[in-house]
Amino acid sequence: MKNWLNKYFMFFVASLALMSCEKDEDMAIVRAGSEPVLALTTNTVVLTEETAADEAVTFSWDKADFGYNAGVTYTIQFDVADDDFASAHNILVGGSNEKTFTVEELNALLTKLKYEADVAHNIDVRIKASVSDKVNATYSDVETITVTPYSTYIEPGYLYVPGGYQGWSPETAPALISVENNGIYKGIISFVGASGLTFKFTPNRNWDMDYGNGASAGSLAEKGSDLSVPTADTYEITVNTNTMTWSYKLHSWGLIGDATPGGWGADTNLKYDNAAGVWKATMDLTVGNIKFRYNDDWALNYGDDDTSNNILNQGGKDIPIATAGTYDIVFDNENEDGSVTYSVTKK
Structure with a gap:
């Protein structure tokens, strides 16, 4: 009886060992990933506002291999040339193997990273491939691209508001501002303690041209009669010189x-x-x-x-x-x- 039990126990242990070996054979083998190879359609780009909708550059790369069937996530990393990606800016592209930037997109990126406009900048680019926080990421070789961004700054426009409240002086009158310089002006004007609530709008700090009342309420006309607000208070004023209209609301x-x-x-x-x-x-x-x-x-x-x-x-x-x-x-x-x-x- 004891001999039979010994044989049964040995058979059970052998079976476990065999099952363990079979299970090990099914496990994935993780090895250091092979680096993706990065290619660029161009290494020199001069960006212009006129071509904002055009394609600027395409980054493409082959798939990284981590030794098993895994979902690889790719990230494009940008940094100042020779900075060794110490301050890299990352753009996650998921599982794709290609990313095309339009002129506007690439310029927006460089503006965000505070690159000076109208100056050629050498920028290092590489691809980061990763599958898990527990597996070391792998990187492509570094490519350097020279990019000249353009300025997106728009000089604002101003419309001045001379009137009785400040002595009818365009030279010293407060201004409404058009941030996009698109003919739509806004600002806050105080008629507090004013001696008179009438005023006009002037495009320059002189009386060469001014806008006053038009034919209907809320409309403007060149050299029209004086405009006014109802009470001595502070108002937010909006003027649209494209449609020659204006409006106000209490903002006090x-x-x-x-x-x-x-x-x-x-x-x-x-x-x-x-x-x-x-x-x-x-x-x-x-x-x-x-x-x-x-x-x-x-x-x-x-x-x-x-x-x-x-x-x-x-x-x-x-x-x-x-x-x-x-x-x-x-x-x-x-x-x-x-x-x-x-x-x-x-x-």
Whole structure:
């Protein structure tokens, strides 16, 4: 009986060993991948705005081999020539073996990477092939391409707004701006404390040409009669010189509170400083509290939950004024980091 059990046990172990060998034979063998070979349709490209829709260059490569049937992911890497891809910019292309850039796409890439326009730049390119975080990626040989990008900067256009509120002087009038220089101008004009609410638009800082009222409401005509807004306040004004039309809407920030001249019942308007991009006022304040609010309404208002940092909070706490006096007020809602800040400085 014991002898039979020994034979059975030996047979069982042998069977396991055989099964293990068969399983090993089915396992994939991972070896170092063979590098993809990169080819370019050209190594020198001069990009121009006129040919933006044309094909600039095509990168193509053969498939990398990792020793088993795997889904390989390819990435095109760009870097400054001879930087050894220390600051590579990566463009993932998935399982494709080709990528064509149009002139516009390649120029946008170089603009994003802050390459100077109208200057030839040597750029190293290679292909990264990878299958898993657990398997070392493999890379093609480096190709160098010389690319001259073009500038996408558009000189903005300006339309000036002389009027009674500033002495009818085109030379010193604030301006509306057309960022794309496409004939559509926008800007913020304050008629706060104005002596007269009439104005015109001039394309230059002189009276050689001006636009006033046209034949119908909201239309413009060359040398037309004076334009106007209904009340002494601040407005966002839009002008379209392509269609010779204009419009305005209230765009006003004011100070309210029992420390202000109007108390909690009426805003004291701030004036928009076009050059600085901030709202300002100089006013007498008494001991009490203030807040900032938009378009004479509580729907959008700012207070300060932490007076140590001069950063405003939407719907925040009242801002205390401890000493009566004349104050310079500055309200800034155009900070690059998105914060809204203010200052209240006693003169």
